[in-house]
Amino acid sequence: MKACRFNVSLAGIGILFFSLLIFSVCFTGVCLATEDKVDCDIQSGGCRKQINGRTIDLNIFPKPVKAMQDLTFQVEISGNPLSKAPFIDLGMPAMKMGPNRVTLKKNGAATYGGQGVIVRCKSGKTIWQATVTLPDVGSVVFTFDVIY
Amino acid sequence: MLSTSSIYILFFTTGVTIGFGHCIGMCGPVVISLSLNLKGGPSVWPHLFYNIGRTLTYGLLGAIVGGMASFTRFAESIEGLQKGVMVAAGVIILLMGLAMTGWVRTSIIFRAAPPIGNFITRFFKRLLQKKKRSLMYLPLGLLLGLLPCGPVYTALLAAARSGMEADTTLGGMLAGSGLMICFGLGTIPALFLVSRLTDLRWLRHRERVYQIGAVLMMMVGVYFLWQGLRF
Numbered sequence: 001m002k003a004c005r006f007n008v009s010l011a012g013i014g015i016l017f018f019s020l021l022i023f024s025v026c027f028t029g030v031c032l033a034t035e036d037k038v039d040c041d042i043q044s045g046g047c048r049k050q051i052n053g054r055t056i057d058l059n060i061f062p063k064p065v066k067a068m069q070d071l072t073f074q075v076e077i078s079g080n081p082l083s084k085a086p087f088i089d090l091g092m093p094a095m096k097m098g099p100n101r102v103t104l105k106k107n108g109a110a111t112y113g114g115q116g117v118i119v120r121c122k123s124g125k126t127i128w129q130a131t132v133t134l135p136d137v138g139s140v141v142f143t144f145d146v147i148y
Numbered sequence: 149m150l151s152t153s154s155i156y157i158l159f160f161t162t163g164v165t166i167g168f169g170h171c172i173g174m175c176g177p178v179v180i181s182l183s184l185n186l187k188g189g190p191s192v193w194p195h196l197f198y199n200i201g202r203t204l205t206y207g208l209l210g211a212i213v214g215g216m217a218s219f220t221r222f223a224e225s226i227e228g229l230q231k232g233v234m235v236a237a238g239v240i241i242l243l244m245g246l247a248m249t250g251w252v253r254t255s256i257i258f259r260a261a262p263p264i265g266n267f268i269t270r271f272f273k274r275l276l277q278k279k280k281r282s283l284m285y286l287p288l289g290l291l292l293g294l295l296p297c298g299p300v301y302t303a304l305l306a307a308a309r310s311g312m313e314a315d316t317t318l319g320g321m322l323a324g325s326g327l328m329i330c331f332g333l334g335t336i337p338a339l340f341l342v343s344r345l346t347d348l349r350w351l352r353h354r355e356r357v358y359q360i361g362a363v364l365m366m367m368v369g370v371y372f373l374w375q376g377l378r379f
């Protein structure tokens with residue numbers, strides 16, 4: 001009986017450590033997020049990436065790019081015209097923020113645009129990702145800093 | 149194009165995944181603090197009330213955003229309120245922690261506190277008392293549902309979009325509210341699980357654990373206060 005109670009106490013200590021872990025998550029704000037490297041200086045201008053022989057230029061307006069405001073996303077794609085319109089998924093590296101998709105409409109020969117909002121994370125992390133998907137071609141990820 | 153019921157199911161499942169992938173980390177400390185405040189008392193009903201309150205607030209926010217059909221306008225207008233809620237959450241958790249340590253008696257906390265409304269004083273007293281505490285978790289959930297939260301904002305974006313697509317303002321309000329309630333319900337399993345894991349009623353010599361927990365609660369309270377002030 002005593003051994004059993006001892007084990008129960010140990011389990012309690014385990015739970016306490018679990019609680020401590022959650023508390024520490026709160027204090028550090030790291031919550032599942034890793035510090036992905038920023039590869040796009042969206043505050044200064046547009047960013048360029050390649051996918052399957054196509055060049056994708058992403059730009060976001062107005063500058064500076066701030067969270068919690070209406071933003072215009074512009075994507076320019078080189079090569080043959082796409083069969084379907086591309087779209088952008090906004091999220092934070094390794095932290096679930098819920099589905100936030102920007103649908104793009106053609107507004108030029110190879111240019112697409114759409115409206116979206118980058119929301120603010122309580123953790124204070126400012127690194128966001130825009131995953132540009134070209135249906136039937138593939139996806140490319142732009143990682144950038146936004147202003148809160 | 150998704151059917152109406154598919155959107156509600158999608159938002160419920162989004163809530164479930166967000167609950168386990170985000171809420172446990174970000175709202176976990178609040179839920180643990182609420183669990184520890186119960187100090188061995190029944191915990192199912194209080195946490196159920198807390199989650200119902202939180203979900204009702206999400207529903208209300210969804211209705212407002214759906215009616216306005218604009219997320220950014222709404223977010224701008226409640227920024228000050230959310231800051232206040234963060235500070236209030238900090239104060240509540242700090243007081244719960246302080247009362248739990250037993251270092252200061254509850255009556256002394258309120259005697260020393262600046263003159264606040266009778267309603268707030270009564271609320272705090274009931275929250276810190278063992279009797280009638282369960283129902284106090286409902287207004288607490290209603291209030292804490294207003295805490296600034298990234299995934300809630302993302303869900304509200306979709307509620308605003310559904311408001312734009314609705315034919316009437318009322319239609320937008322209903323659609324926005326429905327989406328947010330489904331999202332809120334989806335987040336309940338994860339937070340409920342955290343509350344169950346931190347229910348230490350079965351543990352012998354749990355008083356020491358509560359003492360440590362109380363200190364941690366006070367730290368969380370200070371953290372929320374600091375976050376609220378810099379938000």
